Amino acid sequence: MHGRGMARDIQERIKKLIVDQRLPSGAPLPTETELMELFGVSRNSVREALKALQAMGIVEIRHGFGTYVGPMTMAPMIEGLIFRTVAGHYRGEDSLLQLLELREAVETGLVARLAGRIPEADLAELEALVARMEEEAAAGAVGADTDRAFHASLYRHLDNPLLSEVLEAFWDAFHRLRTDLVDVPQDPKVTCAQHRGILAAVRSGDAVRAESAVREHFGNIRDRLRPGHRP
Template identity: 50%
Template structure:
């Protein structure tokens, strides 16, 4: 049997990937729904087993397909893990560059949060921010002991924007946070005392509660001041 050239095999695998995605859309499947077996996909898409397996492996890597050995294949749930890995890698190799990727990511997140606090103020009384007070109290308690934990910091932002009802906000901010957290040891010691960190978070919370747009935006920018300083220090 004549071997199929590699470019041809790759092309068929790419076609199989598109075929699987089209099948998911055509059947109206959603995250967690079971997918047809390999044999069923081969028959429906008219491709070889190797092409199907290569396609499924590629789709699994980007979270479109979830393969659970012993249970079957399912439509994957959206994940930004691949994006986090890529951004972390490229940010790491450009940390000493004046135009490093991490600085760009921080800038994007700062702009995003500046807009999100305005959306919260638009919600007014519909935005239930009650859970934030407990997180602020925990943050201030940690600051008194000398360090605000990354988990508390992340929880603050997650709960603050939850009333917006947009799950992508949490995932996207979480992705930015993950990249920064993985690179934190490369940035040197923080410039801000823990009590200042806690205060900047409280200022954001207080401004949103008061509906003070200018104060909310100023608080967001102040919150990112320490991060900008650490990045500027890397640039010399």
């Protein structure tokens, strides 16, 4: 046992195991019994280390089946971000607004770079999504999935999986918070129009217009989040 913290130590050793053996996501890991023999520690310590790794998405545990290398997505980050925001919200901070501004800051910067560079195939996909959105708007409210898909498709062609994942993580966090924390009223038709505006701007290749279209979209949500703006 080294420095301070046996459980910490075991976590590092398991991580090292994954890295050294180049294990891909989904690869099976040693059983708890094997790990405790391998490291010379008790079952309990092994389990505590695994739980911590599971919380970080590094490991996936399936009851009665085995332990595997985790998907290593941004899911844990979402959880952390959500909790942090919820806690801040109930303590009177404007944490939800901060999260929205974070998304706004990042997405406005990115969309400017995308303007005019999206291939026709993807534009058609976005077109279809806006159409679906308008359909749903007429029927009542825009489905969350549709909005998510629009944003995902928009930034997909940046060709950086990590970047896309981070953006989707922010979207997911904000979405879950918006529904759990405060039910922000939305006008479906306005939402549709704004998405159509973003698409049109991106298609036209006008970076400035694209940026302001996205900003307008976020501004719409932001206004409804600000205190004293809920009728």
